[in-house]
Structure formats: structure tokens, C-alpha cells
Amino acid sequence: MVNKHQDIAIWWIRRDLRLHDNQALTVALSNHETIMPVFILDDQLLRNSNPRRTDFLIENLKAMDKGLRDKGSRLIVMRGEPSICLQKVFHEHNVTAIYAEADHTPYAMVRDEKTANQLPLTLTAGVSILSPNQIYKKDGNPYTVFTPFARRWKEQVELVEIFHEPLRLPFPTANLVSETFPDSSSSKLFPAGEIAAQERLSHFLNNCIVHYHKERDLLTQDGTSMLSPYLHFGILSIRDVFQQAFLLQQAKQDTDQHAGIDSWINELIWREFFMMILAKFPHVLHHPFRLDYEQIPWTDNEEHFKAWQEGRTGYPLVDAGMRQLQETGWMHNRARMVVASFLCKDLLINWQWGEKWFMQNLLDADVAANNGGWQWSAGTGTDAAPYFRIFNPVSQSKKFDAQGTYIYRWVDELANVPLKYIHTPWKMPLDIQNTSNCRIGLEYSKRIVDHTQARERTLQAYKQAKSINND
DNA sequence: TTTTGAGTTGTTCGA
């Protein structure tokens, strides 16, 4: 038994809002008698958040406080600049160490380095399954292509011990003041707390994951895990989640069922890949990964952008996706690709506008994954889609929402439009427009661009950008 | 150093 210090360690909670499999907490507990759980409402981060995501965060902090109280502890919430907040508690109490889960995003790196220069901060792993500093090519450089990265990742990954939540968590006797929780409202779609998150995970692993490869693209089904908000804030432990999926796969005799699990694990590796890309190539935050794509002549059309944001493009699937985002703070992955392709390739609007809108509206907004996804869609990123690969919003609609269920669900104006016209309402004869109470240009928007023409324009624009660079 | 094989998610056209 290691001798523990009779002093206080701060467990600085950031993107690890959980007691289960929490490495920072576990390390703190193994070295110290008394733990002070601290969450800091960082104005710098909150400014870039949005009410819905902030609500989700607050609700989860409340759930966490409740969980802590069951263990004889509680959550200390502070507000302000993190290193200043930490200095304050550090010097007012007998604190000798601070533990936190490392975060490899550019903002977090600066924040933590600043803090570590002033205070004894120990960072643990946990934000990803493997560290972004763990996977390199044979020549020692980071990967920039997904497939070889994934191959290497799978070679290196191994099963590790999962840390159970502590039975009791000794809290300091000191007189500690916490901010009161700001008002917040809860999300129906994403109930707060570890228990709700674990229930969703179990449901997915028990019922959906083996079909994941076939159903994840269908807009009508709950074929996706819908875990992203929980994973972003670390309400679930990513390595626990991975290991459960991995063990499930080993247990399956029927190799038919492996395809779904494989496919989902691959998505987790994409998450790791984009975290690594952002950590190793931070210029992607403000520039294309490939700098030669800086020259694309974007249209900067504010009206088109507004129509896209509000789901008034006249393309039902695009509008359905954008309204799902507005109303719930979440969007189906297939819809994300369709609306992203539409913004970049049909409207020829800078992917960075879309990236920002997603950051401002998604509950799961994650700077690394969001940036990676947008650069992929725009064809400016690592492993970029060939520039001629332009999604057709109508064929995507027919293919992945054949019965129009998703569109009917999110676009009210189209409620009475016959299925025959649901993907292309502009083709409705006038009498049907009248009987379905959906006149194009009145109740429902006219198409703001013609896809065929827009496609040609984009092919030219990308070609031009390329030739400028080759001169 | 050179060579070789490969690269998330698509669309269109024509047989």
C-alpha cells in the first residue's frame, strides 16, 4: 500500500464528466487522501458555445454533482479564467496537486501549458483510445491518410484495465464555495448523466451495432449510435466504449455480425484520426489542410448562406437536415454530408462558414471531428474526396430516404406533398401544389440553385484553383 | 532512391 498524502488534490474536470473509467480521478485517488472535484466555466469556451450545448453541459454537471454526493463528495463549480481560478483554490487550501485528462486541441494545449507553468498539473490519457502522440509512420512522421493510420492503430491498440468508479470519494473538510448552477433546460433527445449515456450505449450494442454497416446511412432509422454528445464531453469513456464493442465482436460466432461492429469501430478510429490531425497540423483550424486549395473562388453569397442555415434551399433533404440541426442540436451523419456538400459544392460557399455554423449549433460540436469532416466535404483536407465527387441532393434523398420519412418529419410545408414529388417538389404540377397546400415559391422555397449548373460551376472553380497553384 | 499499390461515404453517361 502506497502512503497517501494527507492533503488535497484537485480533480480538474473538463471533458471527462464521468466517474466511471476516469484516469485522472483514479490517479488522483491513488496518490491523495482527499479529492476536490472542480469544474471551471471558462468564458473563453462558453463564448464559442451556444445555449443548447451550454444547457447540455450544465445538465450534465448537475447529474455529476448528484453522482458525487452519493459518494460523499460534491462538485465545485467556478467561473473565470482557469489558471486564475485554480491559483485561487490552490493557495487558499492545502492543495498539493492537480490532475486532469489531457486534451489535444489547440486551445486546451495552451490553457494547460499555462496552468502547468504555475501549478503542479498532472495530465492523464483518456480523451482518446490511443494518444495522438502514439501513432506514427515508419519514417517518424504523422499519418495524413486514414487507411494506413487505421491499420497501424489496430496493430497498436490493446485491451486495458477499465477503472471502476470509486465507492467513496473523500471530500475536503475546508469551507469551499461553489457557484450555483446556471439555469438550464434538459434535452429530450439527449438526457443528461452517465446512466442515461450508458443505457444508450447498451441499447446500441445490444440491438443496432451488428446492422450498423447497413443501416447507418438510412435517414429513417436509428441506425447510428447517437452517442456523439456523450463522447464529446466524456460522459462515456471512449476506451470503455471501444472495449465493449471489441469484446462483443470477439464473442460473436457469426462472422456476418462482424461487419457492423467493424464498421462502427472504424468510425471511432476516424475520431482518433481527426484528433491526431488537429494536434499535428493545427493550421487546419484556419486554413485548408492542403494550402493549394486556399485559392478556391468562393461566392461569399450571404443570402444563400442564410437560406442554407434556415433550411430554405428548396432541396427537401438539405432543408430537413438543417432544420433537424436547428431544432435538436443534432443531425444524422448522412444528412451532415449532404448539407456540407451542398454548401461547398452547390452554393460554392467557403466550408469554414459551415464549420462555424455546425460548431455553433451541434451538441456534439467537436473542433477536431468537425473540422476534419468539413475539410473532407470541401475536398481540401487529408485524404480529400476527389473534386468531381459532388453529391446530388436528389439522388441522395431517393437513396437514403426513399419513403421521404425524414423529410416529412422535418419539413412541415411538405407534409401533404405526395411521395412521388417529395424529393423534387419543384416538379409538382400546379394543381397538386394547390391541393397539397405547398406552392413552390410561396409555402415552400424555390430551389436557390440548379444542381446541374451549380455542379458545373464548382468543377470549373476547383479546376481554376488548381491551375493557379500549378503556375 | 525508386517503384508500386492504393486512396470513406459519388455521379453520370451510354450500352
Add this chain to the structure above:
DNA sequence: GTCGAACAACTCAAA
């Protein structure tokens, strides 16, 4: 309606 080829060329990763 279905199917296969063309769409372009380039860069990456590893041998």
C-alpha cells in the same frame, strides 16, 4: 431498370 466505365491526376506509405 441495370450495369460498368469514366471521371484525373496526384500523393501517400511502405517495400
